[in-house]
Amino acid sequence: MGRGVNGDASGAAPGLVIDGEVVAGEAGTYEVTNPVRPSEVVLHAPSASSEQLGRAVAAARRAQIGWGAMAPEDRADLVCKAAAVAGAAVTDEDLGTLLTKEHGKVLWEAQFDSSAIAGMATAYAPLAVEALSGRVLEAGQGRKTRVRHEPFGVVAAILPFNWPVSVMANKVLPALLTGNTVVVKAPPTCPGAVLASIAALASALPPGVVNSLNGPGPDMGRALVGHPGVDMISFTGGVLAGRSVMSTASDSVKPVVLELGGNDPAVIGPDVEIDEDLASKLVEAAFITSGQVCMAVKRVYAPSSRVPALVEALVDRVKSEVVGDGLAEGVTMGPVHRAEARDRVEEMLDEARSAGFRVHRPATVRPEDVGRDGYLVSPAIVEEPARDARIVREEQFAPALPVLGYADLEDALAQANDTSFGLCASVWTGDDALAADFSRRLQAGTVFVNCHGTSAMDYRAPMGGWKESGYGLELGPEGILALTHTKTVLEHSAGS
Numbered sequence: 001m002g003r004g005v006n007g008d009a010s011g012a013a014p015g016l017v018i019d020g021e022v023v024a025g026e027a028g029t030y031e032v033t034n035p036v037r038p039s040e041v042v043l044h045a046p047s048a049s050s051e052q053l054g055r056a057v058a059a060a061r062r063a064q065i066g067w068g069a070m071a072p073e074d075r076a077d078l079v080c081k082a083a084a085v086a087g088a089a090v091t092d093e094d095l096g097t098l099l100t101k102e103h104g105k106v107l108w109e110a111q112f113d114s115s116a117i118a119g120m121a122t123a124y125a126p127l128a129v130e131a132l133s134g135r136v137l138e139a140g141q142g143r144k145t146r147v148r149h150e151p152f153g154v155v156a157a158i159l160p161f162n163w164p165v166s167v168m169a170n171k172v173l174p175a176l177l178t179g180n181t182v183v184v185k186a187p188p189t190c191p192g193a194v195l196a197s198i199a200a201l202a203s204a205l206p207p208g209v210v211n212s213l214n215g216p217g218p219d220m221g222r223a224l225v226g227h228p229g230v231d232m233i234s235f236t237g238g239v240l241a242g243r244s245v246m247s248t249a250s251d252s253v254k255p256v257v258l259e260l261g262g263n264d265p266a267v268i269g270p271d272v273e274i275d276e277d278l279a280s281k282l283v284e285a286a287f288i289t290s291g292q293v294c295m296a297v298k299r300v301y302a303p304s305s306r307v308p309a310l311v312e313a314l315v316d317r318v319k320s321e322v323v324g325d326g327l328a329e330g331v332t333m334g335p336v337h338r339a340e341a342r343d344r345v346e347e348m349l350d351e352a353r354s355a356g357f358r359v360h361r362p363a364t365v366r367p368e369d370v371g372r373d374g375y376l377v378s379p380a381i382v383e384e385p386a387r388d389a390r391i392v393r394e395e396q397f398a399p400a401l402p403v404l405g406y407a408d409l410e411d412a413l414a415q416a417n418d419t420s421f422g423l424c425a426s427v428w429t430g431d432d433a434l435a436a437d438f439s440r441r442l443q444a445g446t447v448f449v450n451c452h453g454t455s456a457m458d459y460r461a462p463m464g465g466w467k468e469s470g471y472g473l474e475l476g477p478e479g480i481l482a483l484t485h486t487k488t489v490l491e492h493s494a495g496s
Helices: 050-069 072-089 092-103 107-115 118-133 166-175 192-202 219-224 239-250 276-291 304-318 338-353 409-417 430-439 476-481
Strands: 017-019 021-023 027-035 035-048 137-142 142-150 153-158 181-185 210-213 232-236 256-260 265-266 295-304 356-360 381-382 398-405 423-427 446-449 484-492
Touching: 017 050, 017 192, 027 092, 035 092, 035 192, 035 409, 050 142, 050 153, 050 181, 050 210, 050 219, 072 118, 072 166, 072 192, 092 107, 092 166, 092 409, 107 166, 107 192, 107 210, 118 166, 118 476, 137 153, 153 166, 166 181, 166 192, 166 232, 166 476, 181 219, 192 210, 219 239, 232 239, 239 256, 265 276, 265 409, 276 295, 276 304, 276 398, 295 304, 304 381, 304 398, 338 356, 338 381, 338 398, 398 409, 409 430, 423 430, 430 446, 476 484
Parallel strands: 153 181, 153 232, 181 210, 232 256, 265 295, 265 423, 295 398, 381 398, 423 446
Antiparallel strands: 017 021, 017 210, 027 035, 137 142, 142 484, 356 381
């Protein structure tokens, strides 16, 4: 078996995992800094060489032969045990603190993000075993048809920064359960918690089954996607990067699963009471991880006559937010992860304000964090901007929420669907007929009714984006089987 974690929250750099060994990056290290205080170096992250990439893929190919030949039940047992080791190897406090420092998210969220792997394995294992059982079709006269699901081989898992450990588990666990081996590319701007978790997971699995790579820019990811030893790609990230992944993978016709961006609408039905409870649910669905979640609410639509009341309720709710260091007591919202994200959303808000639309920013920014060049964004409610404003048309990926009016339900539906994205959407109503109608006609892979976002997801059901929000599925038996080939075996008895 491999070796354990060699990183912690004190600044020591976690290593890469290649063929069961935790190793330093042969291309040196680079600095990972704290988004709330960019002058603070959190860790010196390892940078893999191209030779290490090749060794990681080769190790995964060697290991896949035996791993893929195991019975699904035996694999599931090993994966669950390894996930339990990963969950216990680093305490929630230590790994959560590291994740908060390198990412910026508040501590409770970082602890949740970094500690979910064991529970996820326990949930996915029975789904995978059942999904892999296949089908046997009796045709009579000595004929039988079998439908089987077999692993692709080596899966490259390329991770985003926003929920890095949970997304890692969401990709790696189903891939392992279906008989694939994995090479993980950590998010370069916050790799520490991911690398520590993978090292712990790999320590309880055969060498080569799980490997990890890291580097400061996009070159490592491109090289991994294009490597001839990689059989399938699972990617979460932005639309432009997703197009690049799909283009590179097409050179060798590699299958891909792409979970990309979103511009999720939330439609408030005319029957819904505008109150504190509704406002709280919408703010929590919109501003989790400082708005940096693909399935966060990005636009809210309400009857035009009720927009002022909804804006007032949302502003009252946002007053309670405190923006600052995610480790500080009383802080409810951390910085955004990168300076570019801060600058981009501030440009959107400035454009809306310059066009004459009201931008409400009632939250508190922790005084101790002001003036340190951190990527702090005070959450904003934008009141009835133009339908073609950037804050409406583009994915903000930051804590800024436009509220728009609609004339009637057909207008609401047309506005909600008027986007190049199609990840999630929601309708809020006590009218069952309206809920059923909008659930059918909203153009999104997932539709929520009276809820929205990560806390409302059901792992037993698939998730996948429409339009530019992605390709393929994750979660549920359908997402598990997306990591497999389907093989049909047609049998005739001898002499038939």
